[in-house]
Amino acid sequence: MTNEWKLINASLPLRDEAHLYTLTVRDGIWTEIAPQPAVAAVPDALPIDELSGSPANGSVVDLGGKVLLPGLVDAHMHLDKSFCLPQVGNVSGTLEEAVSNYSNAVPAFSKEEIKARIIRSALQAASFGTTAIRTHLDYHVRWGADVALRTIEAALEAQAELKPYVKLELFPLAPMFRFAEGHLDILEETLRMGVTGVGTAAHMSATAEADIDQLFKFAEKYDMPLDFHTDESDDPAKRTVSHIAKRTIDYGWSGRVTVDHLCSLAAMNDMDAGTLIEQMAAAELHAVTLPGANLYLQGRRDSFPVRRGVTRVKDLLAAGITLATASDNIHDPFHPFGRGDLLQIGLITAYAAHMGRPADLRTILRMITEIPATILGLQGYGVELGHDADFVIFDGSTPEELFTMVPERRWVFRGGGWLKLPAKRTGFQLPELDRKWAAAADKLAFGTPAAAARA
Ligand SMILES: [Zn+2]
The missing domain is CATH 2.30.40.10 (Urease, subunit C, domain 1)
Structure with a gap:
């Protein structure tokens, strides 16, 4: 009917x-x-x-x-790690310690625990208005296929269970070091399991260009989009985005490659940054800024002045780059805060990028709706007939x-x-999402980090 x-x-x-x-x-x-x-x-x-x-x-x-927007789209989250701060701390507050501590902790996490984190944080984001999420997935093959695939299986199960509430895109993070014997086969097996695409954090690798080349080969073989954590560093010499732009053109992958963070762009001079942004525009790279996490993680080794770590948002937009803003991590060693609310992230973007004029606020609303919908390739999105x-x-x-x-x-x-x-009245029947969220949240109560991580 x-x-x-x-x-x-x-x-x-x-x-x-x-x-x-x-x-x-x-x-x-x-x-x-x-x-x-x-x-x-x-x-x-x-x-x-x-x-x-x-x-x-x-x-x-x-x-x-009242304002009506199409469902919000979060182009970059790490749902598999959400709410793990009580188990995995980060004393220095640096990206490097976060990566190392999480990587060391990962063998102890069960599939059920990882799935519970994904479900809780995705439902929470949905309750704030998010209807589609691209999540990256840790993939620690150095601990063996068993550990690496546990996260992928948890994410695939969660994706199916969450289908009525929020669409999930899954991007395993290929290791940031040279693949050992057999690891490439395991990664290929993973890419055949039904994930959306693949990525890595090439700037953290000693063999960045070779790693990028390898992922482009896989992208072509499995006809997949790519999404790279890119130059998330205060070091102005980190410029892997240049090689990513070059390979995007070589492979004809324009519109299917996303680069995230781009912090080093904000650490280099205008001329060098301008050259890289031109290369990005020529390759039609999509980009995502993650201002909450980067304001927190970057500038940690600076004393005066302390840099803010957020990429050149206005310059990227002025160059016509498809640039979204997104949540990144929630209550984990990378970012102890956040709640999966893109309006909150939009406000942080406004502060971080000095965007408070009327036109800026409307741009930021596009950066949490239409623009990330383009990045995710969502069909039938937006307030349009049909x-x-x-x-x-x-x-x-x-x-x-x-x-x-x-x-x-x-x-x-x-x-x-x-x-x-x-909810406004007593006796009000909560929608199913709220009841499910409450049950999922019960399983992952907040806690104080373990003594070793509390300093
Ligand atoms: Zn990330």
Whole structure:
């Protein structure tokens, strides 16, 4: 049976701020997107604050001018590590210690524990309005195939279980050192298991260019996108992005290669950075900035001045690079904070990149919606006729209000039903996502890092 209902008085800041909109959803698809001449008044319309369940056929919901965005898209997370800070600390706060401590701890983590982390953090992100996530996956083949594949299997199971709530893309992180005998075969086996693509952190390898070349060979063989942690360093000499851009052109892989972090761009002079950004633009590399994690991890060896570590966001945007902003890690040795809320990350981006003008705020909203949707290659995304009506409504009327108040109250709709309704009344039946999240969170309570990591 067809289910058709309407939203009225919706504010669509990505489309046009001169009007409010009437939107019709039929069976989870947008079938009407109409600008209103004035504020609409429909006699039986239900104020959105009164919503308590799935939309009835023929019903009208009045947003009262609240902002509606397509589902948020997080282009870079590490769900397999979320909430492991109690087990894995980081005393120096550097990227190097985080990598080393996590890598040493990984054999002790069971598949169930890794899967529980993925499910908890993905559901939490969904409750803030995220409907698609690209997650990188640690892949420590030096501990044997068993340990490496445990994370991949956990992620594939979680991906299937999370399908009604959030779409997951899975990118194993190939090792950052020369492959030992047999490791390449294990990686190829992994790429055949159903992962989305593959990546690595080439700037941490002594054989960066050879590693990049190897991954391009695999990308071609398995017809996969690539996603590299790239030049996440305060060292201006780290320029692996140049080789990635070159190989992207050689292989005709433009639009299928993403480079993340790019911190060294902010450590080098304008002329050198300009040359690299030109190479990136020519190769049509996609890029992701991770300002929360990089403000935390970078500049650790500086005394005066202490650099901020975040890439050249405005320069990349000015060069026309497809640049998203994303969460990176949550409550783990790489980043002790974060909650998977892209509006919070958008606010951090505004601080880190000096972007507070009206046009900047609208750009940042695109950097957590349309732009990462392009990076993930999502089909049928956005508030467009015939596309999926997957969206989030915020308790605020303008981008300025969103970034100032970071409203807690959000309504998330995906797959034809409400995933999240803000609780307001006693006896209120929580949507399934909330009940599932609470059960998943119970398994991973917050804790203080073990004594050894507490200094
Ligand atoms: Zn990362």
